[in-house]
Amino acid sequence: MTEFAIPFNRVAPAGREFEYIRQAIDRRHISGSGPFTHDCEALLERELGVPRVLLTTSCTHALEMCALLLDVGPGDEVILPSFTFVSTANAFALRGARPVFVDVRDDTLNIDERLIAAAITPRTKAIVVVHYAGVACEMEPILEVASARGVAVVEDNAHGLFGRYRGRLLGTFGALSALSFHETKNVSCGEGGALILNDRRLIERAEIIREKGTNRSRFLRGEVDKYTWMDVGSSYVPSDLLAAFLFGQLERKDDIQRLRRVVFERYDGALRDWARERDIGALSPPEGCEHPSHMYYLRLSGPDERERFIRTLAEAGMLAVSHYVALHLSPVGRRLGYRPGDLPVTERISDQLVRLPFFTSLDERDQRAVIERILTMDIGPLRAHEATVATNDAREIDDRARRR
Numbered sequence: 001m002t003e004f005a006i007p008f009n010r011v012a013p014a015g016r017e018f019e020y021i022r023q024a025i026d027r028r029h030i031s032g033s034g035p036f037t038h039d040c041e042a043l044l045e046r047e048l049g050v051p052r053v054l055l056t057t058s059c060t061h062a063l064e065m066c067a068l069l070l071d072v073g074p075g076d077e078v079i080l081p082s083f084t085f086v087s088t089a090n091a092f093a094l095r096g097a098r099p100v101f102v103d104v105r106d107d108t109l110n111i112d113e114r115l116i117a118a119a120i121t122p123r124t125k126a127i128v129v130v131h132y133a134g135v136a137c138e139m140e141p142i143l144e145v146a147s148a149r150g151v152a153v154v155e156d157n158a159h160g161l162f163g164r165y166r167g168r169l170l171g172t173f174g175a176l177s178a179l180s181f182h183e184t185k186n187v188s189c190g191e192g193g194a195l196i197l198n199d200r201r202l203i204e205r206a207e208i209i210r211e212k213g214t215n216r217s218r219f220l221r222g223e224v225d226k227y228t229w230m231d232v233g234s235s236y237v238p239s240d241l242l243a244a245f246l247f248g249q250l251e252r253k254d255d256i257q258r259l260r261r262v263v264f265e266r267y268d269g270a271l272r273d274w275a276r277e278r279d280i281g282a283l284s285p286p287e288g289c290e291h292p293s294h295m296y297y298l299r300l301s302g303p304d305e306r307e308r309f310i311r312t313l314a315e316a317g318m319l320a321v322s323h324y325v326a327l328h329l330s331p332v333g334r335r336l337g338y339r340p341g342d343l344p345v346t347e348r349i350s351d352q353l354v355r356l357p358f359f360t361s362l363d364e365r366d367q368r369a370v371i372e373r374i375l376t377m378d379i380g381p382l383r384a385h386e387a388t389v390a391t392n393d394a395r396e397i398d399d400r401a402r403r404r
Helices: 017-026 035-048 059-069 086-093 113-119 139-149 200-210 216-220 240-251 253-277 303-315 331-335 344-352 364-375 382-403
Strands: 052-056 077-081 098-102 124-130 152-156 176-180 193-197 297-299 353-355
Touching (some): 035 052, 035 193, 052 200, 059 086, 059 152, 059 176, 059 193, 059 200, 077 086, 086 098, 086 124, 098 113, 113 139, 303 344, 344 353
Parallel strands (some): 077 098, 077 124
């Protein structure tokens, strides 16, 4: 594997992570549902103001729990964007549901709320929204149409922990929400996730599903004298070692968010005008959306220019990457009947988007090196404009010479 002097992502401890891992080992409790698991859940419940948070082994598993809690099954449909990670669709497809892909908005890259109502049928079980780059979807109209049609809303908030929509924290809108603590996320434990339960009616069953379908959670609280099989479920509880590392991160969330905001603003301050002059898109949250500085992306003219952009940075030891391949054009999507041209905005974005190196410990010197390399690139439509100006200038000089 190629080593880059400036990688796309680099994990760095933010506080007492190693101390807490040692504590977990010393306590002789490194399996799930340990002290640090409960500490993380309590912290998130307090900070988000939600009834219940359950740590999970991944955001993928949190989404799978959503499908189980909503009793999604064969014959059901779930509406979601095609521009997302495969887990968003897989979690529901595993239960036999059909993913119904809706195009995204060209400005936020989020599901286009104006297209949702037309996609709802009597078989629709849920609408899954993805807050791409931590920029909020338009939740008010989405919740209105969902409520009017009796459809549950699930938030895939893998990118958006501590982001806000009109002052309200992301993850607090849907009946259920999923978080990610993968190593590429702002707050991380390598692999991990969480399920946010905003609907109190689902809490007891969620605890059962997470514990392999048993009522072990009640047993651990002393509410029953033994536990037994109560429902379908699986092993979705993370090791307390992972929770120990995560708690060290969550304790320093304000510091992490402050440092990432600096990284975002440094990119944005240096590249926004450069991008605008070349008709290159950049992350631009609309009014009312407060993103958590999860990433910085650019949108180039197409896959060839993007490949050249990535290659140019790689030659300088800097790793930039593309993002999602449109799910409706994947082999599975094609088997579902989708074809090129069905979701034009999604297809265009999938060919254009490139993410720059972005991590909490990215220092100013390395980031400036990335910025300076980008600013020297001969890229974007400005080249054609400059060529036209140069040609016109040359013709004007020739005309003046002939007149003399």
